Amino acid sequence: MSSHHFVKEQQEPAVFILNADEIHFDQVSPLLEWVPTVLVAEQALDQVLSWGIKIDVILGSESFQKENIQLLEEQYPVRFLNSTPENALEEGLQYLLASKHYAAHLIGIPHLQALDLQDKIQLMDLTLLDGDWKYYPxxxxxxxxxxxxxxxxxxxxxxxxxxxxxxxxxxxxxxxxxxxxxxxxxxxxxxxxxxxxxxxxxx
Missing domain, CATH: 2.60.120.260 (Galactose-binding domain-like)
Structure with a gap:
């Protein structure tokens, strides 16, 4: 068994993928090295599934969850979290704080949204990946x-x-x-x- 199985789960920054349109797997791959918690919003799910990585939480609407119920088995153990595309970022961050994750890489977030995170960065260490740019506060x-x-x-x-x-x-x-x-x-x-x-x- 490789050593990273002994890392306490929440010590690694979570990887939260909101949009994968302009993201390549080789940008995300180094962030997955120590098996972090991975959250994926419904609009990024097809792209992320094609990368073949393990997903822990899928954020989606109730109708999306019903249509994709097979993912609970295919990605076991995975959980669904109720959200809309508009509030997925907020719901995902609340989930991470509630589960005592205090660091996260936010993937596919427009850097213009960084200023909306002012209250969160007092509670968490966040980095943003927006296309070819990485932002940190x-x-x-x-x-x-x-x-x-x-x-x-x-x-x-x-x-x-x-x-x-x-x-x-x-x-x-x-x-x-x-x-x-x-x-x-x-x-x-x-x-x-x-x-x-x-x-x-x-x-």
Whole structure:
């Protein structure tokens, strides 16, 4: 038996797939290495089933559950959770908190929805995968990281002033709809008075 069977289930970040249209399996595969809890919303289910991975929770409407009752056997032990496409994110996060999961990768969520998660990121560690971009929140307003020479995306409430310090110097800019920033190789420090999200391209 491989060692990961001994990992306490909730210690691994859950993987919550809301939409798989622009997601490739090779983006998700590394997140599954330690057998996390996997939640899938009904609109992503066909795609995820084609990947052949084990699903723990399927979020869907009552009619969807009735039409797909065979999944309870095929994916045993799996459970259905009542939701609509509109509230699947909220229902899934509530389920994770209730089952004491305090970290999750949210797959296929538009990064614009990140700002709707402000109350949740005080309770959980969340990352978002939106197409080729991975986003993570900075809760304390001060962030320092080594980057390769690349473009990053800073996402926050419109107008929030952000201070950026790296070898290019010091820059203060207000956040706009799409604040993309070229960063040099090395340490970049970013400070703001509120929560902001950093997006990095992963492909």
């Amino acid at each position: 900075v809760k304390e307003g001060d962030f320092k990281k080594w980057f390769a020479k690349s473009t990053i995306h800073i996402h926050a409430k419109e107008g929030l002033p952000v201070e950026v310090i790296n070898e290019n110097g010091k820059l203060i800019l207000p956040i706009t709809y799409a604040t993309f920033l070229e960063v040099p190789e090395g340490i970049t420090e970013i400070k703001a008075s509120g929560i902001f999200w950093i997006g990095e391209q992963i492909r």
